[in-house]
Amino acid sequence: MKKYYILSLFTFFCLQAFAQSSLLQSGPMVGYSDFLEVALWVQTTQTAEVKIVYFEKGKPGSRFETDKVRTTSQKAFSTHLIANKVQPGKRYEYELYINNKKVDRPYPLEFQSQFLWQWRTDAPDFKFATGSCVYINEPEVDRPGKPYGGEYEIFTSIAKQKPDFMLWLGDNVYLREVDWNSRTGVYHRYTHTRSTPEIQSLLGSTHNYAIWDDHDFGPDNSDRGFANKEITLEAFKDFWANPNYVLGNKGGITGTFQWNDVQFFLLDNRYFRTPDRNRLGDRTMLGQEQFQWLIDALIYSKAAFKVIVIGGQVLNTAELEENYTDYGSEREKLLNAISEAKIPGVVFLDGDRHHTVLSKLDRPGRYPLYDITVSPLTSSSHEPKNEPNTVAVPNTLVAERNFAIIEFKGPKTDRKMIIHIHDVKGNEKWKQEINANDLK
Structure with missing residues (x-):
């Protein structure tokens, strides 16, 4: 009975993950970068609520979120999201959520803010x-x-x-x-x-x-x-x-x-x-x-x-x-x-x-x-x-x-x-x- 319960629970979570992945049409994509904000983009297959959760690379304890946005058919279910709690010169990891469920991707999801070098040092390579x-x-x-x-x-x-x-x-x-x-x-x-x-x-x-x-x-x-x-x-x-x-x-x-x-x-x-x-x-x-x-x-x-x-x-x-x-x-x-x-x-x-x-x-x-x-x-x-x-x-x-x-x-x-x-x-x-x- 216990094995059956564990198998059922595993199947349920697999189906949930598949359901969320099936709502993703393309992306997420990282857009422009500045000192204090970074743009991101995503496209879903139908109307859905999306957001990005992000944190400084290697420091997942302090997490930030973009505003939630609902995609619509008017824009082919694509939307822009703004990460506006970044600090200059940092690398961030991020996660995509569709309808409050995390959507895993088989590759790293990362972005960076621009480095504040002016009046401090030579421009970075x-x-x-x-x-x-x-x-x-x-x-x-x-x-x-x-x-x-x-x-x-x-x-x-x-x-x-x-x-x-x-x-x-x-x-x-x-x-x-x-x-x-x-x-x-x-x-x-x-x-x-x-x-x-x-x-x-x-x-x-x-x-x-x-x-x-x-x-x-x-x-x-x-x-x-x-x-x-x-x-x-x-x-x-x-x-x-x-x-x-x-x-x-x-x-x-x-x-x-x-x-x-x-x-x-x-x-x-x-x-x-x-x-x-x-x-x-x-x-x-x-x-x-x-x-x-x-x-x-x-x-x-x-x-x-x-x-x-x-x-x-x-x-x-x-x-x-x-x-x-x-x-x-x-x-x-x-x-x-x-x-x-x-x-x-x-x-x-x-x-x-x-x-x-x-x-x-x-x-x-x-x-x-x-x-x-x-x-x-x-x-x-x-x-x-x-x-x-x-x-x-x-x-x-x-x-x-x-x-x-x-x-x-x-x-x-x-x-x-x-x-x-x-x-x-x-x-x-x-x-x-x-x-x-x-x-x-």
């Missing part, structure tokens, strides 16, 4: 992962033929590098023909991609920031004329946990964040973009207000490195539809402003092109500008044969699925940015180093 173009196959609606996506194990390879955060460079989902004309379709695509099993451990213990490009904004090569851009903007904000959207009710996903002594400027190259085939009047990729905000923010910034993050290539000299060279007057205006305002430490970081390459623009009397293109993660790759990119750095072209780990190391007097490009399995393809002293 750190590293982040980055890449673009995430295509997750769904045969029922994909185009016939060879699957466009694959090698999802790349996300496991990224997680093994233990970056402080992951910066997603756009085309983080690929909206299909069945998706972009309806809210139902857009949220289905986000849910389908975010639920990929191989992504979950990366989301759970690495901070995540993102921009978008055409395929998560709308159709291929889409621009400000896309009718449903407010729907895709809403979905972006629902599924990512960036710290800010600086243009407010003017639209777009433009924002910024700082990690130690590096500031990242997250640009929107779609929401305000003149259509590629519209050759009438002034053409813009960024729009007047976003452009002016960027220049003001760059001038104000005291960061050692100022990383401008954008969906498409900036320095590539080939006049292609998806490159900034196709918006030549605005591109020239941006590069001139960086020179004339004597803004130090600018580096461009982008994706989109389905290959990785480092470009370097030498400027007479000024420091050189670098453009790091990292693509693709899981979509098909493309080798740009005979493309006239006259500023490409030799031996940096990678025409296969890959990702980057970018480190910032060294004291204030000798701060370095080290770029590592890795293949799907994590093997290093090439490495390049940029010294902050050479960007002044």
